[in-house]
Amino acid sequence: MRRTLIAGNWKMHKNSETARGFARDFLKLYQTTPDLDVCIAAPFTELLALEEMFRGTDLFTAAQNMHFEDQGAFTGEISAPMLAEIGVDFVIVGHSERRAYFAETDETVNKKAKKAFEWNLTPIICCGETLAQREQGLERHIVRHQVVMALAGLTPEQVAKSVIAYEPIWAIGTGKVATPEVAEEMCRVIRTVIRTHHGDAADDVRILYGGSVKPDNAKELMDMEDIDGALVGGASLDPVDFLDIIHAAEN
Numbered sequence: 173m174r175r176t177l178i179a180g181n182w183k184m185h186k187n188s189e190t191a192r193g194f195a196r197d198f199l200k201l202y203q204t205t206p207d208l209d210v211c212i213a214a215p216f217t218e219l220l221a222l223e224e225m226f227r228g229t230d231l232f233t234a235a236q237n238m239h240f241e242d243q244g245a246f247t248g249e250i251s252a253p254m255l256a257e258i259g260v261d262f263v264i265v266g267h268s269e270r271r272a273y274f275a276e277t278d279e280t281v282n283k284k285a286k287k288a289f290e291w292n293l294t295p296i297i298c299c300g301e302t303l304a305q306r307e308q309g310l311e312r313h314i315v316r317h318q319v320v321m322a323l324a325g326l327t328p329e330q331v332a333k334s335v336i337a338y339e340p341i342w343a344i345g346t347g348k349v350a351t352p353e354v355a356e357e358m359c360r361v362i363r364t365v366i367r368t369h370h371g372d373a374a375d376d377v378r379i380l381y382g383g384s385v386k387p388d389n390a391k392e393l394m395d396m397e398d399i400d401g402a403l404v405g406g407a408s409l410d411p412v413d414f415l416d417i418i419h420a421a422e423n
C-alpha cells in the first residue's frame with residue numbers, strides 16, 4: 173500500500189514574511205491525515221523557518237535542488253548535509269526548470285539522487301516530455317530514459333523509497349493539465365520500466381503527477397491507480413488551494 177504524497181513546490185516565490193504567513197494560516201486549517209504525507213518545497217532561505225513551524229506536526233519540508241558533493245568550491249550551491257542538518261526530509265531533483273535553465277542532466281540527477289540517500293533525504297525525481305517530443309510520439313521513450321538514468325546504481329531499498337514526479341513540460345504552469353488517462357498511462361509506463369530494471373521495488377515507488385494540478389482537477393488524477401500523489405506548483409502558494417488539493421487526495 174503506497175502512501176499518497178502531496179508536495180508543494182513554491183519555486184522562487186515567498187519571502188520570510190509571506191512564508192511564515194502561509195505556514196500560520198495552513199497550520200490553523202490542516203488536520204493530520206493517516207494515509208497521506210504532505211511536504212512543501214520552499215526556497216532555501218525559508219526552509220529553516222518552515223522546519224521550526226512544522227515541528228510537532230506530521231508535515232515535511234523539501235528543498236528544490238541540491239548539489240551532489242558534500243562540500244567544496246561550488247559558489248552558490250547547497251549540499252545534502254546542509255539540508256539534513258536543518259531537518260529537511262525531501263529534495264526535488266531534476267525539475268524540468270532546472271534541466272532547461274540550469275544545465276541539469278540525467279547524470280547530475282543520478283548523482284544527486286544517490287547523494288540524497290547518503291544523507292537520509294528522499295529524492296523527488298522529476299521527469300517529463302516537452303510538447304514537441306509528445307507531438308513526435310517520443311514521450312514514452314524520453315520518460316523511460318530519464319527514469320532509468322536517474323535510478324541507475326541505487327539499491328532496491330533506495331528505489332523503493334524514491335519518489336518520481338511525472339511532469340509533462342507542456343502542463344507546467346500553463347493551466348493545461350494532462351487528462352487523468354494520459355497521466356495514468358505515463359505513470360504506468362514509469363512503474364513498468366522501474367519493474368524491468370529494479371524488480372518489485374516498483375510496487376513501492378511513489379509516482380506523482382505534476383503540471384497544473386488545482387483543487388478542481390486533483391481528485392480525478394489522484395483516483396488513478398498508478399498516481400500516488402501530486403507535485404503542485406502554483407496552487408501550493410495559497411494555503412486554502414493547497415488544502416483543497418490535500419482533501420481531494422484524501423477522499
Ligand code: PGA
Nearest residue numbers: 344345383384404405406
Ligand atoms: P504548476 O507547477 O502546478 O504550477 O504547473 C508544477 C511544477 O512545476 O512542479
